[in-house]
Amino acid sequence: MTLRLDKTSSVVAVIWLLVLVPEARATDTVGIRKAGELVVETGTTKTPSGETLRYELGTFYVPENRTSKRARVIGIGFARIRAAKPTGAAPVFILPGGPARSYLNAFTDHDDAAKSQLEGILPYRAVGDVVVVDQRGYSPRGEILTVSRRAQPLEQPRSLAADAEAMVALAQDAVAAHPDKDLSGYNLVEYAEDVKALSKALGYRRISLSGQSFGSQWSLAVMRLHPEIVARALLSGVEPLDNSHDMPSHIFASLQRIAWDADRSPALRPYLPRGGVMAALRAVRERLAAGPVEVTVQDAKTGTARTVVLGLEDFQGALLRPAASWPAFVLSLYYRRYDDWAREVLAERQDVEEPVRLIAPLIDSSLAVSAERRHLLKTDAGLELLGAVDFDALMASEEAWPTPDIGDEVRLPVLSPIPVLMFHGDWDTSTPLENALGLLPWFSNGRVIQVHRGAHHTRAPVFAKYPELLAQVVKFLKTGDTRGLPVRVELPVPGFQPPSFPPPGQ
Template sequence: MPSPHPMRAFSLKSSWRCLSLCLSLAFPAGALAQHKPGEVIIERSAVELEPGTRVSYELGTLYVPENRRKPESRLIGVGFARIKAPRPTGAPPVFWLPGGPGLSVLGSLIDDDAAGKGRLRSWLTFGAVGDLVVLEQRGFTRRGEMLEASSDAMLLDRPGSAQVEAQAMRSLARRAIAENPGKDLSGYDITELAADVDALRRALGYQKVSLFGGSFGSQWSLAVMRLHPGIVARAVLSGVEPLNNGYDMPSDVFAALQRIAYDADRDPGLEPYRPAGGLMEAVRTLHRRFATGPVRVQVRDDAGGGQTVVLGAEDLQLALNSHTQEGEQWPAFILSLYHGHYEGWAREVIADRAAGKTKLIGPLIDSSLGVTAEREHLLRTDPATELLGTWNFEANIASAPDWPTRDVGDALRKPLPSAIPVVFVHGDWDTSTPIENTLGLLPYFPNGHAILVHRAGHDGAFYLLRGEPAAKEAVYEFLKTGKTAGLPHEVTLPVPRFALPSFTAPAAGETSSAGAPSP
């Protein structure tokens, strides 16, 4: 689900953060001219994961045309890593495709941070299957281009608007071209990313590969399966995003919120904060409150100064979209707003409206992939747009003609039957890529198997692989052999510990402290 805000990290598909650029991996001047399309350069090294435990790996650069449709296209570098299996298994290698778009992951091998080390530990478990190859995305890779452009600050003295965001996105597209001279931005679409997978497979000498991808990584995998079906042995996809579902159906997102609310309404810690009717009644109350007019919120800083921001009905819609990545945090956020505590929300909006840099790979891919006319009609007429608005798709659709990447066409977007065996893992608390994505795609995969994870969010597969040893072993056996015996159809996670609002609960019978909206 792409972010509608050009100043936000471009995508709500995942809460992962981009790793900082490591200058030691930058290309020396003129280096690309020395290489040929499809060539790889590999450096071998090792990292100490724990005292006394060293992990050997290969860090490489794949050289590919920036735009394969243009014979004279310049070469660009795309980073990858390979961790070879401790012993040969005879299975195809697993190609692990990151999400985003705009997630750089090679820092897991070279940076000293806890998040990277955690990801590296998860990568090592794939050794039970075979070799693991991690390929970064062209346009956002630490071994090549890190495409960005400047975004303007948005005004604080008026409410946010999806239409204003659409105009800002159109301006960003024009600025992206101006700020990246000599770069062919038309070469950064999902068909080129899929071709990069095939190019790396050939360069490393593999006949077939298995795919593992979550969120955009699943969409990228689906493009590989559509455009290069002969190279894919099997796949495991989580937080599934079909090629025609880059913009999520508002009703599907709202249904995930309702499932979160069901458990939150039974949480004793939240009981003193909940209105009669529960969490969804709080949502409806907020919707009615902001329909009467915006509110002005003053935010103080540590130096005694502060800023004032105006928040309106569409800002509330955006907040309902963007504060749902962690189901255990969402009820506290909604109940804080219900009781008139807007300060935390206002701080976030001020930060989001500030000028900054935007990663371009997201809008370049999403504007190219788009949706069919039929899906756009369903998005715009969906009844849940009343509560969630059109933030999820408005700016992307409006700015699509301004981005240089081509429209890939409905032939790629629409699902087709595929005999490739795929395990789909999806959480029913996923508000970034709703579970309906998997349910709608499954009939096209006669050799598919769905694992529905109740109470799992956007990283449902990772919940499953961390906390369900038997299921984890079965998924790895599937990747290794294609066997589906032992794979569950459903996994139920325990009710999480819901976060509480940061203020004292109001006394029984006390009404909300929210004041009337200001003009």
């Protein structure tokens, strides 16, 4: 029988069960592998500089659900680069973002994406051992949980009600597609337990954490549940545990900061209405609030003409795109150039070939939000312009997903002395800057470096522009010392992409 905690159950019960059943015994497992078992192989690859890099690539076996005595055993991939010589510093555990990301391609592949991934990992060798950890349910050395995607109708605009109905249907499809799996085990408490168990299996008493986006949220869960094993943490694109759903007004503030520079771009100046990009955004919002538009475009797959109905929620859901192209998107719609957008929506609604990665909705439904944040989200001033498309469907479908709510005992922050360094861009529309600023007071040894014009993935561009800062970060990971670190750095103004049509009047 699978334990399913309802929304009113305390997560303390989960934690006690994790203590009572830390690892399933051999008699409690299914299959040939035992929980706690490690399978490791060695390999080499070339670094961007041509150096031969030796690494270990392994699979760590864990219970699918530690609250069940007869849990299935699943595999989680990991990689380890051993330090050239002992440094005395805790090893750096790198936790991927997403959810539904794996960084093991850095060791197994040789394309540009793998090279870029490896380049981002290598600097942490100067700290000590480096361990890259996969996510349960999304690991090429374990299992990748997916479900088929349903096509969405073209003749209706997107709506909150339709989104919620589709998300509930997706949850039902997911459960039906995986009758042999305990999907309730794919929650953030289990993710944190995986890190603790792997660190112990590898022989480490304490570790440092490096997490970007969801990786920061995962890191915060480890710090919340097992602070005794965490020496320090480096976070970026920060997502506090109670901030799985971002405040619309905070996202809007990020868009305003992007628009300030966009309004001064020579490439965009001929297209700007009075009031600039934000005035154009408001105009498009009011137009679509008055009624949807129908756009006929050619289907790239079939070559036939298809009519797509686009509404306000379609627009609100399409606003979070790269900073360099976001103003051109808004300005194109301002001038009623809908074709490119319609083709984009056509492809999205009719895409049934790319399956849904289940880890993201399983994790998000388990994280949920506190009652206080739920109220703030539903009454936020930014809803008028950005709407609730970012979170409404997940909130409406929480009960349909099998993962238990982790509870406020884990979700809400507590005071912590763990040294934490956070990088956060003020152009980040995926996890707004206010996330990091709101979390900072809870860490007595915390520091936020605000990156002006930094987007969601901000570490690489900052380190490329300020290589001396990377050396300071390495020092922080070795010692926890934040003295001398700046509170703000600045990236250059990007080259804003102009709309694909001539400026009006030309």
